[in-house]
Amino acid sequence: MLRTRMRVSLAAVAAAGAVAVGIPLSVTATASAAAECAAPWSASAVYTGGKTASHNGKNWLAKWWTQNETPGSSNVWQDQGACGGGPGGPGPDPTCPAAPDWEAGRTYAAGSIVTYRPNNRQYRAKHENPGYDPIVSTWYWEPYVCNDNPQPSPSPTPTPSPSDPTGRFVPSEAQFNQMFPNRNSFYTYKGLTDALSAYPAFANTGSETIKKQEFSAFLANINHETGGLVHIVEQNTANYPHYCDANQPYGCPAGQAAYYGRGPIQLSWNFNYKAAGDALGINLLADPFLVERDPAVAWKTALWYWNTQNGPGTMTAHDAMVNSRGFGETIRSINGALECNGRNPAQVQSRVNSYQRFTQLVGTTPGSNLTC
Numbered sequence: 001m002l003r004t005r006m007r008v009s010l011a012a013v014a015a016a017g018a019v020a021v022g023i024p025l026s027v028t029a030t031a032s033a034a035a036e037c038a039a040p041w042s043a044s045a046v047y048t049g050g051k052t053a054s055h056n057g058k059n060w061l062a063k064w065w066t067q068n069e070t071p072g073s074s075n076v077w078q079d080q081g082a083c084g085g086g087p088g089g090p091g092p093d094p095t096c097p098a099a100p101d102w103e104a105g106r107t108y109a110a111g112s113i114v115t116y117r118p119n120n121r122q123y124r125a126k127h128e129n130p131g132y133d134p135i136v137s138t139w140y141w142e143p144y145v146c147n148d149n150p151q152p153s154p155s156p157t158p159t160p161s162p163s164d165p166t167g168r169f170v171p172s173e174a175q176f177n178q179m180f181p182n183r184n185s186f187y188t189y190k191g192l193t194d195a196l197s198a199y200p201a202f203a204n205t206g207s208e209t210i211k212k213q214e215f216s217a218f219l220a221n222i223n224h225e226t227g228g229l230v231h232i233v234e235q236n237t238a239n240y241p242h243y244c245d246a247n248q249p250y251g252c253p254a255g256q257a258a259y260y261g262r263g264p265i266q267l268s269w270n271f272n273y274k275a276a277g278d279a280l281g282i283n284l285l286a287d288p289f290l291v292e293r294d295p296a297v298a299w300k301t302a303l304w305y306w307n308t309q310n311g312p313g314t315m316t317a318h319d320a321m322v323n324s325r326g327f328g329e330t331i332r333s334i335n336g337a338l339e340c341n342g343r344n345p346a347q348v349q350s351r352v353n354s355y356q357r358f359t360q361l362v363g364t365t366p367g368s369n370l371t372c
Contacts, residue, residue: 037083039115039122041071042098052080053098059083099144105131109181113144168196168204169211171219171362179219179358183229187264191295198280198300199307205322212364214321217330218306220355221317222264224347225334232292234261234268243269250274254288262291263298265305265334276304305334312336326369327355340372348372 038060041053047062053071054060059080060071071077099122102114112125116134123134124144134141171179173189180187196202203215223229234240243259244252252259252270261268267276270285277284280300284290291298305311307318313333320329331351332340339347352370359366 036120039098039101039120051100054083057082102134103131104133107131168200168202169208169215169362170196170203171215175361178361180223180229184232186232186292186295186298187226187229188295192299194296195299195303199303199318201322202303202307202318205318209364210322210324212362213327213359213367214318216358216362216364216366217317217321217327217355218302220327220351220358221330221334222302223354223358224351225266226264229264232262232298234266245270248274250285253286258288262288263301265302267291267301267305276301279304279308309333312340324367326367327352328369328372332372336372345371 037054038052039054041055041060047053047066051062052059053062055071058071059082060077061080062077066076069076072079099113099115102116102123107130108114108125108128110125110128113122114125114134115122122144123141125140126142127140129140132140170193176189176192203211203218205211205214226232237260240257240260243261244256246252246256248271250270259268259270259273267273273284273288273291276282280297282290282297282300284297284301291301305317307316310316311333313320313329313336315323315325315329315333317330317333320326320333328340328348331348335347338344348371355370356366
């Protein structure tokens with residue numbers, strides 16, 4: 001819920017389904033002779049720093065994020081030496097797409113494919129689980145053979161929205177659905193794309209990488225604020241009467257308890273409804289309920305805050321991303337008074353996890369300065 005003096009996250013809301021992914025890093029390693037082969041390299045797979053793949057009888061280590069760069073043809077890959085199978089037999093079918101290594105404690109959605117390194121075989125999650133062992137928790141996992149169970153095609157490369165031909169990056173609807181699989185039907189993809197025209201510079205400034213990073217950062221913070229786009233209004237109704245600042249000259253014409261948190265950014269307080277409405281050309285002071293009735297208006301209020309408000313920070317979240325100040329500065333602009341400088345590291349990490357997952361999904365790197 002937004003304040004000009006302080007902004008407080010919903011206590012009842014946590015980021016839903018956030019999955020930590022590898023952060024690009026500089027690594028050095030050596031491989032012993034006759035090491036077991038990693039999963040075969042796939043041109044369609046995304047590899048983050050520290051991930052391995054086998055190609056032409058060798059293991060290769062990714063130094064940073066890469067996709068469609070053949071091992072041996074680019075300095076992104078580090079030669080780890082010859083390999084010769086693994087303790088579990090021949091391992092995954094070399095014609096199958098590479099799958100990420102299973103990690104204990106990492107949340108996996110139903111349908112996720114992983115490579116289990118102890119036996120060098122692939123498994124598919126039958127049910128969502130918080131990183132249970134594939135060979136122990138057989139209710140959650142099943143062996144996976146891609147020739148018997150074809151993997152779905154990867155999401156298509158995102159293209160600009162048909163309604164926005166300016167070159168802005170917009171995630172595809174399929175990617176949006178992957179990001180928010182349990183979202184409330186109120187939060188429509190069309191509502192999001194319809195709202196974009198209100199702020200032409202959003203996800204449309206700088207390089208393609210910066211554009212993708214900004215949209216991912218925006219959606220990652222939204223994910224945290226609404227529990228995965230589940231909540232439309234603030235859940236703690238006891239707070240409702242407190243969001244009317246009667247000292248404002250315009251007062252609270254919609255009623256003292258009418259300015260509670262709503263929408264993707266959980267807009268709250270009468271002065272924020274007044275400022276957002278004035279900027280968007282909508283009388284939200286008189287009708288704050290419009291934010292919970294109209295998906296495009298709801299998304300516009302989130303974009304208003306992102307692009308124009310510093311909050312507890314020193315810059316807008318938009319400026320933080322387009323000037324490469326890092327995802328951590330967007331957290332500071334949204335809820336820095338309660339989460340930054342070591343105040344609530346778990347909440348910060350929840351946002352970071354979502355951001356890393358979303359940037360990987362749209363095919364870019366998260367950049368540096370992820371926390372605040």
